[in-house]
Amino acid sequence: MQSRRPVPDQATRLAALRAFCDSALDDYPELSQYDQFEPDFWDGIDCLRIADDWVRQHPQEGPKALADGFVFPTVWDDLEDRRDQQRYGLQHRLCDAWITAHPDAYSLAQICARLQHMLQFAFEDSDYPLPTDEDGPAYYRRSPDQAWAFPDVPACINRLSNYPPTPAWQTFAEWLLDGSWNREQPPSTPGDEQRKIADAYIYVHKEIQRIALGLLEAGRLDYPRFVRAANTWGRAMMFYCDDTGLDSDDVDLDRYAEEAFDEDDSNDEAPEDEGLDDESSQSDEPPTEEAAAVPPELVNFTVRYVEDALAGLPANAEKLADTFRSVEVYQTRWLLQALAVVERLGMTPDNFLDGFGYTAAVLERFLSLQQLPRNPSAELLAALTGFSRNSLLTALPYAGQASRVVLDALGWSDLQAFQREYLNIALAPQSGWGTDLPNTLDETVGVVDRYLLDKALAEADPDHLREYLAALEPSHWAFPETRVLLDAYQGIGRPALEKKLSRHAQPAMRIYGLLPVTGPDDVRQRYLTLKKLHKEVRKYGAQRQANSHAAVQAGLENLARAAGYPSAIRLEWAMESQIAESALTAATIDGYDITLIIDGLSPTLHICKAAKTLKTAPPAVRKNPDFIALKTQQTQLKEQIARFCRTLEAMMSSGETLALDDLKPLLKMPAVRLLLEQLIVQADDAALGWLDAATLTVTDLEGRQQVAERTLRIAHPFHLFTAGQLSAWQKEVVTHRRVQPFKQAFRELYLLTPAERDTGLWSNRFAGHRLKGKVAARLLQVRNWSTSSVEDIYYESKEHGIYATFNFLDTGHYLSETEHFTFDTIAFYRDQKALPLEQVPPLLFSEIMRDADLLVSVAHTADDYSTSQETLQRRAELVGELVQGLGLQNVKCEGHFLHITGQRANYRIHLGSAAIHIEPGNYLCIVPAGSSSTEFYLPFADTDRKMAEVLSKMFLLLDDMNITDSLILEQIQRGG
Incomplete structure (x- = not known):
C-alpha cells in the first residue's frame, strides 16, 4: 500500500508542534473550557493568535511545522485517549489558520505534494481512501489502521485555489486540470456505471473555476487544455453567459458539503466530534454581492465545447449527461441543434428514453427552451417544419416554452388549449412539490376548471388528441393520474376508480367528484362516499391523514362543480338538507310505533306500544326493513349533527358571517335548527341573542327581539367580552339550563398579555x-x-x-x-x-392560543403541570354560575379552589387538577369513575372531563353523610 510519511526533519518539527499543542490545552484559558458537546466551541477560538505564539517561539522552523502539520494526517488509532484527540483537533486548526493567512512557497509545495499523492494513489493510499458512492462524498471507507483523512482532496484544492498564481502554482494547476491522473474507479459491483476519480469531488466547482481563471490570466489556458479540463471536471469548467443563451440551474454545491459530512450514519466508525470540520466546505473567498463577469475567452471556450459535444453525440454521452445536467437554454439555436441530433440518430417517442439513455439525458436539457423570444413564431416555425414528424413528436414533451410552436409545426394548433389545461392539471401543486396529482396538502390539486376544459376538448380534433396522448405516453409528460382524471371527466373508468377508492388512493379521491352526474341520487351518494373516506383515513399516520383530507376536499370541490354548486360548502349544505328531507322519521311495525326524535343533541328511537314506552325493540321488530332503515337514519343523523357541530364551531372561531340566503337552506334541517337555537348569535353585526329559526328573530338579554335582515354570525366569546356581556350570557345559559353543542359562553378566551x-x-x-x-x-x-x-x-x-x-x-x-x-x-x-x-x-389569536x-x-409529560390561567378562569366562572343557578349551599369558589362545607369535614378542590384536600391540609384520594358521561347538568356538550371530575367530586362531598365507600370514609375520619 502506498503511504506518504514525513521525512526526519518534518517528523522532528511535528513532534515539537504536538508538544506545544498539548501544553496549550492547559496554558490557554479559552481551551481549558473545551466541551465536546458544544458544536460552536471552536468558532470562539482565535487559532491564528495561538499559531502566531508558536511561530514566535520557533521563528526558524515554526512556519514549516505548521505546513507539515496540515498535510500529514494522524492515524486515529495512534491517538491514545480523549486528551490526545483534543490535541490533534487543536493542531489541525492552528495549521489551517496559519497556512491560510500565510500562503508561502513551502506550504504550497506541501499541499501540492499531498494533493498529487492522493489523486495518483486514490485506490492504494491507506491514509486517504477514495469516497464511496454508497456513503456519499463526505464519508470514507475506514479501517482501524487508516488515518483521519485531513486534509482531503477538496480541502487541498480549496487552499490551492486561493494561493497566488506563482510559476510553481501554475505548473501544478495545469497538471490538476489536465487530468492525466484521472483513472477509472473499480466498480463496486459488476455492471455498475464507470466513474473516474474526479467524479467523486462534486463540491469543488468554485475552486476549479478560480484555478482556471488563474491559468487564463497567466496565458496558460488554451482551448485544448480547456477541453481536457472540462472532460475531467465537467460542470466546474462550464462558464455560461446570458449572451450565449446558456445558464445553469445548479445549486451552490459548496453549501451542502458540511451537511453531507455531518449527516448521521450509524455505521460510520469515525470519531465522535473531537475531530475536524469538513474543510472542503470552507471557502476563504470573501462574500460578494454579485458574481464577477466571466472572461470572454472562457465564454467562447464553453460555447465551442457545447457545440462540439452536441455534434459528437452519442460519444462520451455518460460524462456529458453529468456535465450538462444543470444547463438551461434561452436561445432557439440550442433547441434546433439538439433537434438536429434527434433527427440524425433517428430517435422516436418510443425509443428516446429507453434506447438512448445518457444521450437522451443530454438532449432533454438542450431541447427545453426556458424562454420563448418575443417574436419567434414565423422564424422558429419555419425552422421546425424542416424536421420529420417523428423528430418533432420526440421533442414535444421536452421543448419547454417552444412546445406551443412545435404543436403548430405538427399542424396541431387545435390542441393548444388542451395542452395548456392538461399541464395545468398535472403540474398544479402550489407547493411546488411533485406532479401528476401528488399526495399533498394542497386542496387545489386535481380541481378542474370545467369551462376551460370543456372549451379545450371542444376545440381539439379527436384524431390529433389521440395521437398527441400516444406520443406523450413514453415521456415524462405521460402523467398517468391526469390521464385517469381526463377519462373520468368524460365518464370513463368509474369501476376502476371506485376500486382505488376502497384502497384509499388519494388521486382517486380528487378525481371521484369529476364523474358526470348520472341521476338525482348520484351526487348525494358520492358526497356520502367522500365524507365516509374522510372518516376512514383517520386510522393512518398524521401526514397521510392530512393529505387524504386535502384530497377529499378537492374531490368535494370537483363534485360541487359537476353538480352546479358554487362551492364545496354549498354542496355540503344542499346534500345535508336533502338527507334530512328524505329521512324516514316514523314507522308502525306489528303494532309498535317507532319514532326518530332528537333528545338534547342525540337522535334516539322512541318505541311505544299501547301507550307504553319500551327501552328496546323486540327481536322481530329489529329485523324489519323499516326498523333497519330508521336505525340507518339515526346513524346518519348522528354523523350529520357531529359534522355540523364542527362546521358551526369553525364558523364561530373564524367570525364568519352568513347571508340570510345561505342560512335559510340550512334551517330546513331539524338538526341545524336545534344546534343554532342553542347558540348565541349576532344579527347584522349588532344585536346579540338567541335565534328563533322560524321567524329569524334574535332575542337579547332584556327580552327584546330584532329581526335579522342581512347576516347572522355565531358569536365568539370575544364578541361577548367586547360587548361587556360575557358574564351575563354565562348566567343566562346556566339559568335556563341550556346545553350548547360546543363551548361558547364558557369557551376559554385568550387576550394579548x-x-x-x-x-x-x-x-x-x-x-x-x-x-x-x-x-x-x-x-x-x-x-x-x-x-x-x-x-x-x-x-x-x-x-x-x-x-x-x-x-x-x-x-x-x-x-x-x-x-x-x-x-x-x-x-x-x-x-x-x-x-x-x-x-x-383577536379571534384567530385566541383560537391558536386555545389550541x-x-x-x-x-x-404534557410533567406531573406538576400547571393549568393555564384562562382555563382556570373559565372553570371558576362555570362553577360560580352553577352554584348560584342550582341554589347550592355550603359551596363557594375562591381563586383556583372550590371550598365545600360538608357534615363530616370541610374540603377544597383545585379547579385545575381536581385534587381534594380535607381542611386544613390532608390529601383525600378519590379516583374518578371511568364513565365519560355525567349525571349532572353542564352547559355544553363537548364535556371538559377535568371540569366534570371537579363537579362530580363537589356533589359527592356536599352529601358526604351518604358516602359508603370505606376507603374514602377512612381517609375523612383520619383527616378530620
Whole structure:
C-alpha cells in the first residue's frame, strides 16, 4: 500500500508542534473550557493568535511545522485517549489558520505534494481512501489502521485555489486540470456505471473555476487544455453567459458539503466530534454581492465545447449527461441543434428514453427552451417544419416554452388549449412539490376548471388528441393520474376508480367528484362516499391523514362543480338538507310505533306500544326493513349533527358571517335548527341573542327581539367580552339550563398579555412545556394543523391569509417519531413575513392560543403541570354560575379552589387538577369513575372531563353523610 510519511526533519518539527499543542490545552484559558458537546466551541477560538505564539517561539522552523502539520494526517488509532484527540483537533486548526493567512512557497509545495499523492494513489493510499458512492462524498471507507483523512482532496484544492498564481502554482494547476491522473474507479459491483476519480469531488466547482481563471490570466489556458479540463471536471469548467443563451440551474454545491459530512450514519466508525470540520466546505473567498463577469475567452471556450459535444453525440454521452445536467437554454439555436441530433440518430417517442439513455439525458436539457423570444413564431416555425414528424413528436414533451410552436409545426394548433389545461392539471401543486396529482396538502390539486376544459376538448380534433396522448405516453409528460382524471371527466373508468377508492388512493379521491352526474341520487351518494373516506383515513399516520383530507376536499370541490354548486360548502349544505328531507322519521311495525326524535343533541328511537314506552325493540321488530332503515337514519343523523357541530364551531372561531340566503337552506334541517337555537348569535353585526329559526328573530338579554335582515354570525366569546356581556350570557345559559353543542359562553378566551406586547412578534406563553410526541402529533392533526415536518408546524387561516406556527425544541424529523419535545414559541406570518401579535385578528389569536393550551394540557409529560390561567378562569366562572343557578349551599369558589362545607369535614378542590384536600391540609384520594358521561347538568356538550371530575367530586362531598365507600370514609375520619 502506498503511504506518504514525513521525512526526519518534518517528523522532528511535528513532534515539537504536538508538544506545544498539548501544553496549550492547559496554558490557554479559552481551551481549558473545551466541551465536546458544544458544536460552536471552536468558532470562539482565535487559532491564528495561538499559531502566531508558536511561530514566535520557533521563528526558524515554526512556519514549516505548521505546513507539515496540515498535510500529514494522524492515524486515529495512534491517538491514545480523549486528551490526545483534543490535541490533534487543536493542531489541525492552528495549521489551517496559519497556512491560510500565510500562503508561502513551502506550504504550497506541501499541499501540492499531498494533493498529487492522493489523486495518483486514490485506490492504494491507506491514509486517504477514495469516497464511496454508497456513503456519499463526505464519508470514507475506514479501517482501524487508516488515518483521519485531513486534509482531503477538496480541502487541498480549496487552499490551492486561493494561493497566488506563482510559476510553481501554475505548473501544478495545469497538471490538476489536465487530468492525466484521472483513472477509472473499480466498480463496486459488476455492471455498475464507470466513474473516474474526479467524479467523486462534486463540491469543488468554485475552486476549479478560480484555478482556471488563474491559468487564463497567466496565458496558460488554451482551448485544448480547456477541453481536457472540462472532460475531467465537467460542470466546474462550464462558464455560461446570458449572451450565449446558456445558464445553469445548479445549486451552490459548496453549501451542502458540511451537511453531507455531518449527516448521521450509524455505521460510520469515525470519531465522535473531537475531530475536524469538513474543510472542503470552507471557502476563504470573501462574500460578494454579485458574481464577477466571466472572461470572454472562457465564454467562447464553453460555447465551442457545447457545440462540439452536441455534434459528437452519442460519444462520451455518460460524462456529458453529468456535465450538462444543470444547463438551461434561452436561445432557439440550442433547441434546433439538439433537434438536429434527434433527427440524425433517428430517435422516436418510443425509443428516446429507453434506447438512448445518457444521450437522451443530454438532449432533454438542450431541447427545453426556458424562454420563448418575443417574436419567434414565423422564424422558429419555419425552422421546425424542416424536421420529420417523428423528430418533432420526440421533442414535444421536452421543448419547454417552444412546445406551443412545435404543436403548430405538427399542424396541431387545435390542441393548444388542451395542452395548456392538461399541464395545468398535472403540474398544479402550489407547493411546488411533485406532479401528476401528488399526495399533498394542497386542496387545489386535481380541481378542474370545467369551462376551460370543456372549451379545450371542444376545440381539439379527436384524431390529433389521440395521437398527441400516444406520443406523450413514453415521456415524462405521460402523467398517468391526469390521464385517469381526463377519462373520468368524460365518464370513463368509474369501476376502476371506485376500486382505488376502497384502497384509499388519494388521486382517486380528487378525481371521484369529476364523474358526470348520472341521476338525482348520484351526487348525494358520492358526497356520502367522500365524507365516509374522510372518516376512514383517520386510522393512518398524521401526514397521510392530512393529505387524504386535502384530497377529499378537492374531490368535494370537483363534485360541487359537476353538480352546479358554487362551492364545496354549498354542496355540503344542499346534500345535508336533502338527507334530512328524505329521512324516514316514523314507522308502525306489528303494532309498535317507532319514532326518530332528537333528545338534547342525540337522535334516539322512541318505541311505544299501547301507550307504553319500551327501552328496546323486540327481536322481530329489529329485523324489519323499516326498523333497519330508521336505525340507518339515526346513524346518519348522528354523523350529520357531529359534522355540523364542527362546521358551526369553525364558523364561530373564524367570525364568519352568513347571508340570510345561505342560512335559510340550512334551517330546513331539524338538526341545524336545534344546534343554532342553542347558540348565541349576532344579527347584522349588532344585536346579540338567541335565534328563533322560524321567524329569524334574535332575542337579547332584556327580552327584546330584532329581526335579522342581512347576516347572522355565531358569536365568539370575544364578541361577548367586547360587548361587556360575557358574564351575563354565562348566567343566562346556566339559568335556563341550556346545553350548547360546543363551548361558547364558557369557551376559554385568550387576550394579548403585556409580555406578548413587549416581544412583539412571538409569544412565549407556553414555552418550556415538555410534551409527548405521539399525543401532540395526533392532537394537532385533529385540530387541522399541518405536521408534515417539525420545521413546518403551522395552521393556515385562509380567511385572513395568515399562517400560525408552533416552534418546538428537541425534536426529530416527525413529531410522532419523537418521544418527548419542548414547546418553544408561537408566531404568525403573512406573505412570509412575521406579523406583529397586535395585528393578528383577536379571534384567530385566541383560537391558536386555545389550541396551544389544549396541546400542553393533554400532551404534557410533567406531573406538576400547571393549568393555564384562562382555563382556570373559565372553570371558576362555570362553577360560580352553577352554584348560584342550582341554589347550592355550603359551596363557594375562591381563586383556583372550590371550598365545600360538608357534615363530616370541610374540603377544597383545585379547579385545575381536581385534587381534594380535607381542611386544613390532608390529601383525600378519590379516583374518578371511568364513565365519560355525567349525571349532572353542564352547559355544553363537548364535556371538559377535568371540569366534570371537579363537579362530580363537589356533589359527592356536599352529601358526604351518604358516602359508603370505606376507603374514602377512612381517609375523612383520619383527616378530620
